[in-house]
Amino acid sequence: MKMDEIDKNILKLLQEDGRMSYSEIARRIGVPESTVRLRVKRLIEEGIIRKFAALINPFKAGYTIVAFIAVDIEPNK
Structure with a gap:
């Protein structure tokens, strides 16, 4: 999936505050709330957003x- 600036801005805001409402995200980046809702859904479906925690x-x-703890292993060992 190719991400554009809207996707990147949505991700940035959600990384800052994962509980930010779609309406607040939309207001901050200047797009309709429906755009944010659809973009977040797609980012989840594509596995870019794995979970909210x-x-x-x-x-x-x-x-x-x-x-x-860091573990360094070799494949098939």
């Missing part, structure tokens, strides 16, 4: 340790 603060959620 909450980004939590692990310390405020009660977790005391945060670990980032």
Whole structure:
């Protein structure tokens, strides 16, 4: 799928605030709300938007340790 500037702007706004309404996105980028609705649907169907999720603060959620683990493997091993 080829993305244009409208798609990129929608993605940028949703990355900043995944709960932003379609009407607010439409207002900010200057397109009809129906355009935003159809574009987001297509971005989901094409797998560009995989899911909408909450980004939590692990310390405020009660977790005391945060670990980032990288694994480097060779295919077929």
